[in-house]
Amino acid sequence: MTPGAHRRRVPCCTALVTTRIDLAELQSVGGFFALRAGPAPAAVPFTQVYAPPTLADPLTFRVTKVAGRLGAPEDRIAVSVAQLGLAARLWSVALGSAALYGAVPDLDPALLRWDADGTSPDDLWIGDVRALPADAETVRDVVQHGHLAPLADALRARYRISAGLLWGNAGSALAGAVRELHGWAAREGREDVGERALDLGAALFDHPDLRGTGTLTGTVFRRRSCCLYYRCPDGGVCGDCCFERPPQRSSPGASPG
Structure with missing residues (x-):
């Protein structure tokens, strides 16, 4: 996709x-589901995060x-892990x-602010919680297109x-949010919440950017790419990785992207 190809629809009042x-x-x-309300001196709006450096x-x-x-x-390993964590935060909150x-x-x-030096639950802040409808189109608009x-x-x-x-990371993060929410709902006796999470997850995956990232069956996801974490010292493969075991580290260019 070219920069700017995704345009977030600005919700009217x-x-x-x-x-x-x-x-x-x-x-x-x-x-990962935490969102702080109120001022956050160390946080910056995401408009600044996405602006030219x-x-x-x-x-x-x-x-x-x-x-x-x-x-x-390699820089790209850290880029991947950082983006995966932020994608998981955004999907989980929404x-x-x-x-x-x-x-x-x-x-x-x-409106949303981020502390790049913070970790969950203290990295995402918002001044005023304005509620939007919870249909899959709005969730996609808020997270996928908006962020x-x-x-x-x-x-x-x-x-x-x-x-x-x-985008493989984005799909993995979405599946992880569905899985965590479904598990919490089962423990809390909130089967309705778990079912809504499954339905929304399936609807959100039905988009060209996410549909080809892997296979989601209920809460089980198998991705078609790798986040590269295995290339870190003592790193391994994630539970949804396309690899069963870490591949040979023959060269930096050998990893799938």
Whole structure:
């Protein structure tokens, strides 16, 4: 996809709903489902994250931090892991809200703020929780078009990494959010929430950017690409990886993207 090919539809005021989203309960599903409300001095709006890089570039900062933590031998490994974590946060907040409350917080990049030095649950902040409808089209609009597409464009403008790998990460993150939410719902006796998560997940995967990333059967996902984590010291393959075991590290270019 070319930069700017995905355009987020800006919801008009009539698209807002009055349903209350309980951020405390949402976080109880797991740290990836957390969204903080209120001021966050260290966080920046995602419009700044996706803008052309400056000397204080939050994306470059995050990738460098992840690279140091993992001991990643290549930039693209840290790029992949950083993007995968952020995709998981965004999908989880939106999908969890949709399944639990029938509403999705408006995560417009101008409203949502990110602390590139933070980790869940303290990295995503929003000043005012404005609820939108919880249909799959709105969730896709908020997360996939509003964030994942411009995030991929921004990362590919800074680093050499394939679009297929990044969309594979997005599919893996979506499947992971469905799986976590479904498991929480089963433990809490909220089968209705688990079923909504499965239905939304299946609908969200039915899009050209995600449909080819892997196979989702219920909560089980097998992706067709690899996030490259196995290339880190002591790294291994993830549970949904296309590899059964880490492949031979013959050359940096041998890994699938």
